[in-house]
Amino acid sequence: MNYFSLNKKAPNVDFKTATILGQAPDKGLYFPERIPVLDADFFNNIENISNEEIAYKVIAPYVGNTIPEAELRRIVKETIDFPLPLVTINENISSLELFHGPTLAFKDIGARFMSRCLGYFSKERSEKVTVLVATSGDTGGAVANGFYDVPGVEVVILYPSGKVSDVQEKQMTTLGKNIHALEISGNFDDCQALVKQAFADDDLTKKLFLTSANSINVARWLPQQFYYFFAWKQWADKKNPPVISVPSGNFGNICAGLLAHKSGLPVKHFIAACNANDVVTRFLQTEKYEPRQAVATLSNAMDVGSPSNFVRILELFQHKFTDLKDKISSTSITDDETVATIKKVYATDKYLLDPHGAVGYISLEQYLQQHSSDKGFILETAHPVKFNDSVEKITGEKINMDVPANGPKKTVKMNPDYKELVEFLEKK
Numbered sequence: 014m015n016y017f018s019l020n021k022k023a024p025n026v027d028f029k030t031a032t033i034l035g036q037a038p039d040k041g042l043y044f045p046e047r048i049p050v051l052d053a054d055f056f057n058n059i060e061n062i063s064n065e066e067i068a069y070k071v072i073a074p075y076v077g078n079t080i081p082e083a084e085l086r087r088i089v090k091e092t093i094d095f096p097l098p099l100v101t102i103n104e105n106i107s108s109l110e111l112f113h114g115p116t117l118a119f120k121d122i123g124a125r126f127m128s129r130c131l132g133y134f135s136k137e138r139s140e141k142v143t144v145l146v147a148t149s150g151d152t153g154g155a156v157a158n159g160f161y162d163v164p165g166v167e168v169v170i171l172y173p174s175g176k177v178s179d180v181q182e183k184q185m186t187t188l189g190k191n192i193h194a195l196e197i198s199g200n201f202d203d204c205q206a207l208v209k210q211a212f213a214d215d216d217l218t219k220k221l222f223l224t225s226a227n228s229i230n231v232a233r234w235l236p237q238q239f240y241y242f243f244a245w246k247q248w249a250d251k252k253n254p255p256v257i258s259v260p261s262g263n264f265g266n267i268c269a270g271l272l273a274h275k276s277g278l279p280v281k282h283f284i285a286a287c288n289a290n291d292v293v294t295r296f297l298q299t300e301k302y303e304p305r306q307a308v309a310t311l312s313n314a315m316d317v318g319s320p321s322n323f324v325r326i327l328e329l330f331q332h333k334f335t336d337l338k339d340k341i342s343s344t345s346i347t348d349d350e351t352v353a354t355i356k357k358v359y360a361t362d363k364y365l366l367d368p369h370g371a372v373g374y375i376s377l378e379q380y381l382q383q384h385s386s387d388k389g390f391i392l393e394t395a396h397p398v399k400f401n402d403s404v405e406k407i408t409g410e411k412i413n414m415d416v417p418a419n420g421p422k423k424t425v426k427m428n429p430d431y432k433e434l435v436e437f438l439e440k441k
């Protein structure tokens with residue numbers, strides 16, 4: 014399988030090159046040349062197929078011959094070695110819990126798969142790879158955990174000092190070894206700008222092999238299909254496929270679901286559940302795509318004003334607006350509605366949602382009110398304890414759960430100054 018750049022001004026590459034480069038040289042996102050279709054037998058039998066086998070069957074065509082079968086099976090097995098249950102909340106709505114991995118958010122799946130692929134590819138190279146990533150919270154932890162102790166790979170994470178939750182900070186600053194956390198005295202945009210400058214710096218990239226681990230990398234995007242198939246395996250009413258509500262920010266997660274659907278996975282309808290950052294919600298109403306500055310909300314991992322993966326969704330629907338509108342709806346949910354939803358679902362169903370899952374829940378509930386013969390599930394993208402400050406205030410109860418810390422916090426404090434970053438990268 015080869016990948017082309019959606020900007021169409023770069024050569025096609027295989028999975029290995031797409032993973033190592035992250036983004037195509039013409040700054041486009043990589044997209045598979047064809048989308049594999051799984052046979053009817055696979056879907057009819059899915060209840061009898063192990064998760065590891067399902068995931069392997071889904072990903073193998075995308076990886077092609079760049080990783081040998083035994084190695085790829087090991088990578089898949091390690092990626093999903095925690096539960097991914099579909100839990101009933103009430104009669105109409107279930108929750109696909111994606112937060113049982115090491116950093117308690119769904120990004121573990123993509124980060125674990127990508128880190129292992131890159132680890133495999135870097136074995137064949139003499140040069141060390143440096144993964145450079147800016148984070149507003151969840152990506153940092155997942156990437157740190159996924160790449161911890163992977164030989165041949167150094168990880169440098171930039172995060173805004175004082176602007177991530179305690180749990181998020183612990184997850185990226187206590188590991189040590191090949192994981193370096195830079196605490197930047199600025200905001201997320203400052204971190205992002207430094208990272209972008211580094212990737213555009215020819216002098217630096219001649220000396221260091223830099224790559225990015227954000228969600229545009231195909232090795233993070235594609236494995237996110239796995240749990241949509243696991244959900245179908247657990248879905249009881251096979252005659253009536255689910256409506257799936259996906260809390261969305263950069264739109265990588267929902268885009269993986271749409272890809273799975275193209276490969277034959279039965280899905281009645283998708284909902285892109287957004288917070289106040291409503292670029293896509295507006296697009297579906299007006300057909301006009303107008304990126305804007307992100308605004309801060311309770312569901313901060315979805316505070317994105319210009320979702321990178323949206324172009325992949327357009328490509329999946331061959332830019333046919335009516336087809337897209339048929340399959341996807343989108344809602345924009347306020348923080349007040351998010352709070353009220355966490356409260357209500359906890360009181361009525363004894364199920365504790367995190368703010369991102371709550372945005373997904375209310376969007377699905379509203380949709381089902383208009384489509385009463387349907388049922389569905391949300392993707393619960395993070396454990397509520399990751400956002401315990403806001404969630405405990407809403408319910409008035411403490412979340413009893415210990416979040417494992419690995420040791421003392423270790424960071425390098427830095428001004429948002431490019432020279433300081435380069436010095437650090439060159440001597441680390």
Ligand SMILES: *Cc1c(COP(=O)(O)O)cnc(C)c1O
Pocket residue numbers: 118119120151152228260261262263264265266267314315369394395
């Ligand atoms: C990253 C993240 C999202 C958004 O996912 P996208 O793939 O960027 O749309 C939603 N919820 C949580 C908890 C996240 O960490």
